[in-house]
Amino acid sequence: MSETTKKPVEGTSEEKDIQAGIITDLDEGGLFLHEHGFTSETIQAMLDDEPRNKALVHRVDLILLPLLAGTYTLQYIDKSALAYSAVFDLLTSTHMSSNEYSWLASIFYFAYLVAEYPWNVLAQRTRLGKVVSANVVAWGSMLMITAACSSFNGMAICRFLLGIFEAPITPCFMMIVGMWYTRAQQPFRAGVFYSCNGVGAMIGSLLTFGIGQIKTIAVWRAIYLILGGITILWGIVMLFFLPDDIVSAKRFKLEEKALLIARSRLGRTGVINHHIKWYQIREALVDPQVWILFFFTLFNETINGGYANFGKLIIKGLTNDPLETVALGIPQGAFQVFWILSGTFLASRIRNIRTYVMALYLAPTITGVCLMWKLPHESHKVGILFSYYILGAYVCSLVLALQMPATNLAGYTKRSTGVALVFLAYCAGNIIGPHAFLAREAPLYQTGCKVILACSSSQVALAIGLRLLLTRRNKKRDAAAGNEGGEGLSQADELSDLTDFENPNFRYVL
Template sequence: MAEISKKPVLDEESPENLKDVQAGTVTDLDEGELFLHEHGFSQETLQEMLEDEPRNKALVRRVDLILLPLLAGTYTLQYIDKSALAYSAVFDLLTSTNMSSNEYSWLASIFYFAYLVAEYPWNLLAQRTRLGKVVSGNIVAWGSMLMITAACSSFTGMAICRFLLGIFEAPITPCFMMIVGMWYTRAQQPFRAGVFYSCNGVGAMIGSLLTFGIGQIKTIAVWRAIYLILGGITICWGVLMLFFLPDDIISAKRFKLDEKALLIARSRLGRTGVINHHIKWYQIREALVDPQIWILFFFTLLNETINGGYANFGKLIIKGLTKDPLTTVALGIPQGGFQVFWILTGTFLASRVRNLRTIVMAIYLIPTIIGVCLMWKLDHDSHKIGILFSYYIIGAYVCSLVLALQMPATNLGGYTKRSTGVALVFLAYCAGNIIGPHAFLAKEAPLYQTGCKVILACSTSQVALALCLRWLLTSRNKRRDAASENEGAAGIAVDELADLTDFENPNFRYVL
């Protein structure tokens, strides 16, 4: 535990907060801090570097050019690959494998059962070893599973492949959230997370166009061609990632020593730490009793219950309007564009306007509420354009998800607590996607009234949870501000070099 001493409290987003680091008794430094000590970077040197605005902007642009294309490309492929099941169902998957609609629902859920099982172990492995190599190896593995899926001829074979696909895709999003939390300041994180997550929408557009082209194939079953082509592309991308995705700031080969020091200094501004390869069990226990994490857990659970049904049955709803598989695929393209719009505008606002994140989380659920009411109540025969538009705007809930998924990396101090918080939220992510498809009953196709009711209940409940989260974080910040004022001008300070949790560090302030 770090020694506590008197020191002024400063704004966490300001470079000035680095001046309050004093010598103390530190038994377990964050590894970013060890790097700075080993290479002799003084606080004065780091302060000068942080105050050099052109240098900081140039470095952030360089990080963007190196990291974001890799994250965005992976997310585009992940969405397309994950949606291969939905694309295949539009064509000849169900008839070729003699699969019922109920079995199809279970295939959608099985993926997330695997995700649920594998996500936290992968997270721990990524923390203890090399994050970049864990991500890259899993990309190659899931691409291989896609190609193997093309050989299946029954529900059993599809279920096994789908389970293994979930195992190998499980670490991608949690690791990406940790990467963004490591390389960017807290103010920059929402939009960067939004950039790669919006590639779900890009993936929806590219996947629809690609599937439209594959749908012209006459030599083999279209669904098998989908899996073979997508799997081959993914394997090639995974090999590329193996060479270019850095494991962390400290070991990144494409940055000079002073650039790494500046990146670590920037990461310190939010007091969340850079990286620590040691698992700290007391931080895991602290994560389990933090109400903030459990509000985010239930928010994500409800959000992904919506997604589990919407993502897997959306194209079947469209198919109910047109009956033609190729037209169904083509009509799915605008949905991807809408998703890009929702995510980028919401995360941009959350990054630009201070303490607006929980408000954006609530506001971006309103189009979902409106859209599902229209889909539920409009006549599907006489209002086809209205149904199609409602399908497009329902996807606004994804922006709220992106911000919720980024919250643990932004608002939790201590590397183990942060990774545990990310993992718990992603457990809810999996559980919701398991539950969601089963609200869409085959006998109600193509209207799916029960599914619409579930989406409406989940989205309205999320609005309430977002407001509760804002109240909780505001209360914590006010209590800490009051405690700081009571200490007088000297304030409260700790050794910021230590890998402290947000509960341990009285200078930590939560982002709203």
């Protein structure tokens, strides 16, 4: 034990906690270093070994990113099964109206809204990787069950349960990235798996194009059966290979785990703590940063709720051929990959420009929706297609916004709560969005275009406001550190599960 590590008083509850393998004032990473005798000198020596750090990050990438990317690709395809099916024979086969179709899109996110925080708490309290993997298997099963539906009521129940099982994926993935990577590395890694929405759009369109040739059963039922089977198999792979956290990961040696924990300490956000701390929940609720991100995400996903579910119907308004509609959707996926990877790459490479990128990448969305709204659809089909493709740039801004709580909120419970609140907004926006696209306005959807324009413009203002808030906080902390002679926290405090409000050394990423 180093000289700076706090020694528990004999007979106290803290000493009993240590004997039981739990230390409530340290996160799990701090406990691991404490138990295995890693001193601050040893940790610093490992951090200074640049080749060793690069090799370890490369190994983490090879283990984690394929699992996250594969899951996200399937999640997008499976979530979009409803939109793919609507292009074919879903509406006629189940006797659904356009209004009922809008409610199916929203019902998914009502379930998301209900289930996301409980899943988040369960993942924190138990085994994060197993929670995620079991849900992948469950939502694949639910897709296959959906193929048996013959009415709106049955579809609504299955859609709700699908939302329940998909709810933990994105927030848990953001927590995984926050755990395994430094703050500078997090945006691009999050961008890698989130860009798989675009990969999913391309693969999903190609798969659906192929499935559309089936003549033996209804095309929409074949879509759900095939996609569900693929997802179940992938979920089983995840159960075996996705680690729960750094401490329990079996594919890393003791020294590698210590180095990963040490790297996570650089951001002073902690690794993982299975103890729920109520004061950190309260702190998250009164932090203006959290609420700016809440409304930014709400507006973003109001855009997404309409664009994702009605985009293919807008294209269908340009052609009466379902297969051609699916094929014309493929470039949209490529555009989305470009938007996300380019924006998150810039955010990772250039210091403190994340909020600038969040605002800048809304410009193509604003331009695209204006073109879609004002161009005549009959005489400017190429222009409408181009506007549809560039409108999706807003997704890059979303990725950075979703990553912000993991980057800029310290204290594991506070960070989990912040992530949960932002994802509540994510759900609410996706519930609201589809209802701005009115059936009587098809295929122009003027009201939907106006809502997208208002939301994207508001997001630009929120991104600027967030930057001003975080800049002011950093300047105050820099001034306070100068007045106090720059004294830092002890090693024990650095390992403690402190929030960003409690830790004077914490600096916010802009």
